[in-house]
Amino acid sequence: MGRLxxxxxxxxxxxxxxxxxxxxxxxxxxxxxxxxEHRLIVAAVRQPATSxxxxxxxxxxxxxxxxxxEERDFEVGRDALVELLQGSADVAMAYETPILRSYARDDxxxxxxxxxxxxxxxxxxxxxxxxxxxxGDLGGKRIALARGTNAEFVADHILTLGGVPRAAVTIVDxxxxxxxxxxxxxxxxxxxxxxxxxxxxxxxxGGGALELATDxxxxxxxxxxxxxxxxxxxxxxLALLRGLACADRLLRDHPAEADAxxxxxxPDQSDRDLRAALGRVTRGIGLDEMxxxxxxxxxxxxxxxxxxxxxxxxxxxxxxxxxEVEPEAVNLVARR
Amino acid sequence: MARLREKIFVxxxxxxxxxxxxxxxxxxxxxxxSRALAREVNEVRRANALALAATxxxxxxxxxxxxxxxxxxxxxxxxxxxxxxxxxxLLRDAGALALRxxxxxxxxxxxxxxxxxxxxxDELLGAIRANAAHDVxxxxxxWHLAAERVNALLASFQTYHxxxxxxxxxxxxxxxxxxxxxxxxAALVGTLVxxxxxxxxxxxxxxxxxxxxxxAGRIAEEGLAVPVGGEERNDExxxxxxxxxxxxxxxxxxxxxxxxxxxMRDEFISIASHELxxxxxxxKLQTQSLLRLAARDPSRGIPPERLVEATGRFERSVSRxxxxxxxxxxxxxxxxxxxxxxxxxxxxxxLVREAADRMTEELxxxxxxxxxxxxxxxxxxxxxSRLDQVLMNLISNAARYAPRNPVVVxxxxxxxxxxxxxxxxxxGIPPEHHERIFGRFERAAADGSAQAGLGLGxxxxxxxxxxxxxxxxxxxxxxxxxxxxLRLPLRPAPARAARQAIERGPSGT
Numbered sequence: 001m002g003r004l005x006x007x008x009x010x011x012x013x014x015x016x017x018x019x020x021x022x023x024x025x026x027x028x029x030x031x032x033x034x035x036x037e038h039r040l041i042v043a044a045v046r047q048p049a050t051s052x053x054x055x056x057x058x059x060x061x062x063x064x065x066x067x068x069x070e071e072r073d074f075e076v077g078r079d080a081l082v083e084l085l086q087g088s089a090d091v092a093m094a095y096e097t098p099i100l101r102s103y104a105r106d107d108x109x110x111x112x113x114x115x116x117x118x119x120x121x122x123x124x125x126x127x128x129x130x131x132x133x134x135x136g137d138l139g140g141k142r143i144a145l146a147r148g149t150n151a152e153f154v155a156d157h158i159l160t161l162g163g164v165p166r167a168a169v170t171i172v173d174x175x176x177x178x179x180x181x182x183x184x185x186x187x188x189x190x191x192x193x194x195x196x197x198x199x200x201x202x203x204x205x206g207g208g209a210l211e212l213a214t215d216x217x218x219x220x221x222x223x224x225x226x227x228x229x230x231x232x233x234x235x236x237x238l239a240l241l242r243g244l245a246c247a248d249r250l251l252r253d254h255p256a257e258a259d260a261x262x263x264x265x266x267p268d269q270s271d272r273d274l275r276a277a278l279g280r281v282t283r284g285i286g287l288d289e290m291x292x293x294x295x296x297x298x299x300x301x302x303x304x305x306x307x308x309x310x311x312x313x314x315x316x317x318x319x320x321x322x323x324e325v326e327p328e329a330v331n332l333v334a335r336r
Numbered sequence: 337m338a339r340l341r342e343k344i345f346v347x348x349x350x351x352x353x354x355x356x357x358x359x360x361x362x363x364x365x366x367x368x369x370s371r372a373l374a375r376e377v378n379e380v381r382r383a384n385a386l387a388l389a390a391t392x393x394x395x396x397x398x399x400x401x402x403x404x405x406x407x408x409x410x411x412x413x414x415x416x417x418x419x420x421x422x423x424x425x426l427l428r429d430a431g432a433l434a435l436r437x438x439x440x441x442x443x444x445x446x447x448x449x450x451x452x453x454x455x456x457x458d459e460l461l462g463a464i465r466a467n468a469a470h471d472v473x474x475x476x477x478x479w480h481l482a483a484e485r486v487n488a489l490l491a492s493f494q495t496y497h498x499x500x501x502x503x504x505x506x507x508x509x510x511x512x513x514x515x516x517x518x519x520x521x522a523a524l525v526g527t528l529v530x531x532x533x534x535x536x537x538x539x540x541x542x543x544x545x546x547x548x549x550x551x552a553g554r555i556a557e558e559g560l561a562v563p564v565g566g567e568e569r570n571d572e573x574x575x576x577x578x579x580x581x582x583x584x585x586x587x588x589x590x591x592x593x594x595x596x597x598x599x600m601r602d603e604f605i606s607i608a609s610h611e612l613x614x615x616x617x618x619x620k621l622q623t624q625s626l627l628r629l630a631a632r633d634p635s636r637g638i639p640p641e642r643l644v645e646a647t648g649r650f651e652r653s654v655s656r657x658x659x660x661x662x663x664x665x666x667x668x669x670x671x672x673x674x675x676x677x678x679x680x681x682x683x684x685x686x687l688v689r690e691a692a693d694r695m696t697e698e699l700x701x702x703x704x705x706x707x708x709x710x711x712x713x714x715x716x717x718x719x720x721s722r723l724d725q726v727l728m729n730l731i732s733n734a735a736r737y738a739p740r741n742p743v744v745v746x747x748x749x750x751x752x753x754x755x756x757x758x759x760x761x762x763x764g765i766p767p768e769h770h771e772r773i774f775g776r777f778e779r780a781a782a783d784g785s786a787q788a789g790l791g792l793g794x795x796x797x798x799x800x801x802x803x804x805x806x807x808x809x810x811x812x813x814x815x816x817x818x819x820x821x822l823r824l825p826l827r828p829a830p831a832r833a834a835r836q837a838i839e840r841g842p843s844g845t
Binding site: 160161162163215216218252284286288289290292293297327328329330331332333 | 436437438441442445448452456470474477478481482484485487488489491492493495496499500503
């Protein structure tokens with residue numbers, strides 16, 4: 001082939017391909033600029049149930065999204081939500097019960113995604129030596145729990161399903177660690193606890209411990225923010241959700257490595273206890289109809305006083321961001 | 337040389353390949369998308385059918401259980417069992433479906449919730465049958481919670497697939513729009529590049545061809561030699577341009593030669609007509625004179641002395657015509673290569689002296705004397721009559737162009753070559769005419785005036801010399817006379833020499 005002809009052909013091919021590529025890039029709208037940096041203050045609750053967040057941190061998921069996290073730890077979600085609604089945090093973790101309570105006071109609260117669900121995480125740890133062999137034996141007993149948390153709902157739920165009137169028990173308001181200590185020392189007869197405190201109390205009591213739970217209760221931990229934060233910091237929140245989706249995939253594809261990465265977050269738990277605790281929860285992002293059912297039921301319970309209307313939950317859950325990040329994780333029935 | 341076909345077709349082929357490949361990829365992607373969509377739709381359809389069936393079964397069962405609470409009879413119990421069995425079959429059938437991970441997780445949760453529902457249902461039915469109101473209340477609460485969970489999970493399962501289908505269709509729509517845009521872009525790029533290529537081709541290919549066509553038209557109509565550009569190209573068009581220009585050049589040259597030949601032919605005819613007319617007119621006049629003379633006194637007839645005189649004039653005129661015709665025949669023979677030499681051994685000295693003797697009368701009439709300086713004993717193999725013709729022509733020219741001047745004829749032979757010179761003391765011949773005088777029909781004198789005769793003598797003489805393998809040339813300067821030099825090999829190869837003479841072509845062409 002003549003050199004001139006080959007050169008002409010190559011030039012023509014290069015021009016054509018270059019034009020096509022430019023058009024393709026423009027059409028697909030890809031940008032190859034460096035990712036912008038985001039920063040969020042997260043009011044976190046460090047539990048095995050909420051460890052999806054820590055998998056994301058330790059697994060580098062947030063780093064890949066250009067998201068810098070300032071973590072502020074709280075023992076319970078109730079307190080993390082206070083931080084959020086005061087404006088000192090951008091995002092908070094909490095279970096469904098404090099979420100509902102906070103929402104009733106401040107309807108700026110918005111749920112972005114769940115972190116876990118479980119029917120066995122929050123449970124009653126009772127002392128057998130107080131004559132407790134079943135739920136029905138809790139009548140007349142002192143039960144320690146953290147008010148304003150899901151422990152309060154679990155206690156009522158278990159008592160109702162066990163046929164024990166609420167008024168038949170004495171509730172002692174103690175945060176998780178102290179409640180665990182109280183049941184261990186015998187200060188109370190039982191405590192409503194979640195891991196690691198439940199496991200700690202059970203181990204301390206050994207054979208003298210009785211765990212009472214019901215599969216008819218499903219708990220959810222969630223990531224919540226404020227409506228104004230969604231409006232002002234949407235890209236950062238999307239980066240947070242993409243990071244959590246990354247952690248979700250890590251847990252699915254490389255569970256052992258993911259859990260090994262967060263080992264250092266729970267130094268006060270043994271490997272066995274941590275494994276057992278993680279085995280009682282199902283971690284993952286999502287917003288589905290089960291969450292909606294739980295929220296409605298707890299809202300009915302929470303606002304069961306005569307004449308009190310439960311808050312309108314239609315705006316509590318904002319699926320739009322998670323829908324943008326992981327559409328398959330959003331399975332809420334549309335309600336008009 | 338870069339072939340024109342490659343210059344045209346390679347870029348075009350590359351362009352067509354790029355556009356075609358793009359469209360083919362798009363077509364394949366669209367086809368794959370369609371198949372993927374079909375698979376997705378099928379998957380969703382089956383999953384939705386499963387969820388719908390499970391929901392219907394769950395609804396039915398829950399209705400029967402609620403009814404049973406208020407009317408516990410065997411028929412309702414049977415229906416509850418039937419709904420339970422249907423749901424159990426659905427759970428088994430679901431194992432054959434290829435569900436996505438999230439859908440599979442939801443279905444697994446549903447299975448666990450279903451187990452819880454069954455146990456709470458059985459507990460409730462037992463409490464109803466036992467008519468234990470308190471137990472029924474608690475059991476109902478538990479069953480209701482379990483049913484609520486089952487319903488929520490089924491709703492999530494259905495919602496998952498409905499949204500999956502929406503996203504798949506939307507995604508496919510976006511990809512098809514993108515594919516259409518890309519196809520349009522490819523078509524646009526292809527069109528733009530094609531137009532550019534067409535313009536380029538028009539300029540680089542069509543334009544030269546149009547120019548050549550125009551030039552060919554002008555040559556055909558006007559006979560003008562119009563060169564075309566593009567000789568510098570290294571493709572077929574360059575070859576065509578160079579060939580076209582060379583052809584034009586050769587045609588022009590051939591035309592010029594043809595025109596010159598026609599001019600010379602016309603001139604020859606004119607001269608020949610004129611030269612022949614003179615002796616023929618003289619013959620005619622002489623004949624008419626004799627006839628008048630005879631007619632004047634038929635009884636006496638023509639006086640013998642007048643008859644002898646007239647016959648002599650006849651003879652001279654006829655000789656002249658015969659000589660002219662013979663010259664023309666010689667030219668024809670030379671042109672057609674039919675000049676045959678009858679070679680024989682001839683004593684050079686005798687040849688020269690005899691030629692000089694035969695020209696004595698003509699020399700005398702011109703007032704010239706002739707001196708022969710030829711004592712060579714050499715013998716040459718020549719055509720005697722042709723050599724004689726040459727010598728007589730040279731001597732005749734000397735008398736004609738240098739009257740009243742001596743003419744010297746010399747000969748010498750050495751080293752196998754014979755040289756005969758005929759020298760006159762005439763006005764001489766300018767150097768610029770030295771070759772021209774050997775051309776056909778050239779008759780100019782030194783002063784440029786035309787001389788009588790066809791102008792073939794020197795041409796024929798040179799051709800005869802060349803036919804012998806020799807040459808005839810002239811040494812002369814204006815005012816210093818002229819010396820014609822005839823060189824011949826003593827032993828020529830006449831056939832080869834004749835061929836060489838013919839191959840050289842006639843002088844002056």
